[in-house]
Amino acid sequence: MIADAASESARSEAIRLALRDRGYLEGQNIVTEFRYAEGKRDRYSELAADLVGLKVDVILVAGGDVAIRAAKNATKTIPIVMLGAGSDPVEAGHVESLARPGGNVTGITNLARDVGGKRLELFKEAVPKLARVAALYDPGNPAAARDLKESLSEAARALRLTLQPLEVRNTDDFAKVFAVLNKQRPDGLYVIGGGLLATNQERIIGFALKSRLPSLHSSKEAVEAGGLMYYGADLSDSYRRIAYYVDRILKGAKPADMPVEQPTKFELVINLKTAKQIGLTIPPEVLARATKLIQ
Secondary structure, three states: OOOOOHHHHHHHHHHHHHHHHHHHHHOOEEEOOOOOOOOOHHHHHHHHHHHHHHOOOEEEOOHHHEEEEHHHHHHOOOOEEEEEEEOOOHHHOOOOOOOOOOEEEEEEEHHOOOOOHHHHHHHHHOOOOOEEEEEEEEOOOHHHHHHHHHHHHHHHHHHHOOOEEEEEEOHHHHHHHHHHHHOOOEEEEEEEEEHHHHHHHHHHHHHHHHOOOOOOEEEEEHHHOOOOOEEEHHHHHHHHHHHHHHHHOOOOOHHOOOOOOOOOOEEEEEEEEHHHHHOOOOOOHHOOOOOOEEO
């Protein structure tokens, strides 16, 4: 269960390759069924029920808390593997503990809430004139709303940044939000993750480029598509771990006994082509810390 084909193609392909390395060949000894919510949270339950009806062996959930909960409500027996989105899975009630999940849900948690403050810190270092940051988020995404209210607000105060939350609840809201951004002209745009924002990724990046607005993203794919920068879990490492979970489960392991893993590797990705396009010179000390520079 993922947002849409376009925004998830890189992740899907990376997981496919990681599974291939473990001996799973699509169409030969493994078959993947994709279901796309396309930014519509009310579709999660329907999509989860559809997959359960197909009697799949494992469900991978790329969405956040709402998607994970929908899958969990749809089945108590089919193993569910989280792909890293969402808030703390213990606090959200998805698992009993990280060490012993206890039910049919396991996987990885990227704990975006814990890295939100670090993202803002790096954003300020990369964009020296940064003072006002517009935070684009979907209030229907519990993890994004909690991240904004708690860690981001606290980090912004510590960094002496003014954080301006901008809500998008559906596709129609983007035109209104872009009009506000054009009028108020913040120094940077922080795009907090979620299915709705992932589905409209191209639209958001296009606006930021046209407006010469530095953009910080919670997804690496967004930066590869033209966003300015990403900081977070090393996604290639995460994809390999997803293949590990699928392999173990297909060989008989129970999600209840498979600990939920937190990221151990982080990456800073900067799009230099975008920086040049918007007229931004990123300090050399920030570039030196990047794990990947897109030319």
